[in-house]
Structure formats: C-alpha cells, structure tokens
Amino acid sequence: MIEIDQLTKRYGRTLAVDRLSFTVPDGQVTGFLGANGAGKSTTLRAILGLDRPTAGHTLVDGRPYVSHRHPLRVVGAVLDAASVHGGRRARTHLRALARSNGIPAGRVDTVLDEVGLNAVADRRISGLSLGMRQRLAIGGALLGDPGTLIFDEPLNGLDPEGIRWFRALAGRLARDGRAVLVSSHLMSEMAQTADRIVMIGSGRLLAEESLDALGPSLEDAYIRLTEGATNV
Numbered sequence: 510m511i512e513i514d515q516l517t518k519r520y521g522r523t524l525a526v527d528r529l530s531f532t533v534p535d536g537q538v539t540g541f542l543g544a545n546g547a548g549k550s551t552t553l554r555a556i557l558g559l560d561r562p563t564a565g566h567t568l569v570d571g572r573p574y575v576s577h578r579h580p581l582r583v584v585g586a587v588l589d590a591a592s593v594h595g596g597r598r599a600r601t602h603l604r605a606l607a608r609s610n611g612i613p614a615g616r617v618d619t620v621l622d623e624v625g626l627n628a629v630a631d632r633r634i635s636g637l638s639l640g641m642r643q644r645l646a647i648g649g650a651l652l653g654d655p656g657t658l659i660f661d662e663p664l665n666g667l668d669p670e671g672i673r674w675f676r677a678l679a680g681r682l683a684r685d686g687r688a689v690l691v692s693s694h695l696m697s698e699m700a701q702t703a704d705r706i707v708m709i710g711s712g713r714l715l716a717e718e719s720l721d722a723l724g725p726s727l728e729d730a731y732i733r734l735t736e737g738a739t740n741v
C-alpha cells in the first residue's frame with residue numbers, strides 16, 4: 510500500500526507537485542493519469558526515494574521506501590524499461606539483481622516464465638526488442654515478490670499481445686492482494702486495466718475515484734477534469 514500525504518516538490522521556480530494526497534490500496538489496480546508535465550514521474554520518483562520532497566511525505570506499507578531493509582521485496586518498480594540495456598544476458602541480469610537483494614536464485618526462472626522470456630533468457634539484453642526489454646524490466650520488478658508494484662508507462666514497446674498480457678498480469682497481481690500503480694497515457698487501455706483512477710493536473714489532485722464513478726468514457730472524464738489545469 511502506498512500513501513501520499515501533502516506531497517510537494519519544487520524545482521527552482523517550477524512547482525512540479527502541489528500538496529498532492531492519494532492512496533494506492535492493496536488488492537486493486539490504480540491508474541495514474543495526467544497530461545505531460547502534470548507531475549506523475551516526480552510523484553513516482555518521490556515514492557521511490559529518488560527525489561526528496563520539498564514538503565509532505567510518501568509511505569509504502571507505513572514506512573518511507575528507503576527505510577525498508579530490502580526495498581525490492583517491498584516495492585517492484587519499472588520507471589524506464591529502456592534503461593535495462595547492455596551486454597549482459599537477461600537471465601544473468603535477473604540473477605545479479607536477485608543476489609544483490611537477498612532473493613533466492615530460484616526466483617529467476619519463475620519470473621522468466623511469468624514474463625514469457627524463457628526462450629530468450631540467454632540472449633544479450635542489447636539484442637532484445639523494446640517489448641522484450643519491457644518484459645525484462647517488469648520481471649525485475651516481480652523478482653522480490655513485492656506487495657506493491659509501480660509501473661510507469663509499461664505499455665511502451667509492447668505489441669497487442671504484450672498489452673493484453675500486461676493487462677492480465679496487473680489484474681492478477683492485484684487479485685493476489687497487491688497494490689498496483691500504473692501510469693499511462695493510453696485511456697482506452699487504462700479503462701480496461703484499472704479498478705480506480707488517480708488523475709492529476711499541474712501537480713494537483715483532480716480526481717481519485719473508482720473507474721465506474723468516472724462515467725462511461727474515461728477519455729471524456731479526463732478531458733473534463735484536465736480542462737481547468739493550466740499546463741494542458
């Protein structure tokens with residue numbers, strides 16, 4: 510579970526996030542929506558301790574992310590799949606990640622299976638397609654079997670079958686009791702993936718609602734709610 514409480518982040522004169530509060534509860538997929546520059550990445554970075562808030566705080570399972578002894582076992586996150594690269598083989602990459610986080614090596618094969626990369630596990634990452642690297646990054650997030658998952662634009666590079674696979678995976682992770690936060694610009698996809706929606710504009714909360722409460726068209730709700738935000 511993630512709790513964001515009055516999170517504020519200022520970069521010089523830019524107020525990227527402005528007294529933002531919302532919750533990502535266990536057992537549901539929460540879709541995180543906002544226009545370019547609305548403050549989504551800043552919020553995700555704050556949750557993961559990569560950005561220090563100007564004010565307010567973020568908690569994962571009741572504690573700041575950085576205070577968890579083995580963070581990868583608490584939160585799995587994919588912020589930028591393209592950042593997984595290089596000459597290592599996919600399996601070796603996951604093994605190294607497991608080792609450095611005190612995760613049993615046996616988990617690697619389970620995860621490779623889960624993300625559908627068994628057949629290419631011994632290929633070098635540099636030779637994998639963007640979609641395969643996306644799956645590998647998702648595998649890294651699943652490795653510690655965490656109770657909370659954060660996916661930033663996870664559908665980039667995935668083909669239609671990959672998108673369907675991700676949708677099923679997110680649903681399964683939530684049904685197993687995990688808190689799942691997914692940011693995406695793809696409204697139709699969000700409408701099929703999320704149970705609830707958090708929408709932000711200009712760093713402020715615009716809506717935190719169940720998908721059903723936002724009406725029959727998520728896209729219409731998004732346009733309606735973001736119209737007032739200055740940076741749309």
Ligand SMILES: Nc1ncnc2c1ncn2[C@@H]1O[C@H](COP(=O)(O)OP(=O)(O)OP(=O)(O)O)[C@@H](O)[C@H]1O
Nearest residue numbers: 520523524525543544545546547548549550551552
């Ligand atoms: N390191 C930084 N230094 C200065 N300004 C920043 C920095 N990071 C983000 N910003 C600014 O903060 C605001 C929010 O940016 P952020 O990347 O969080 O938005 P976003 O919703 O993730 O956008 P996108 O969908 O385009 O990724 C923007 O005005 C951005 O220019």
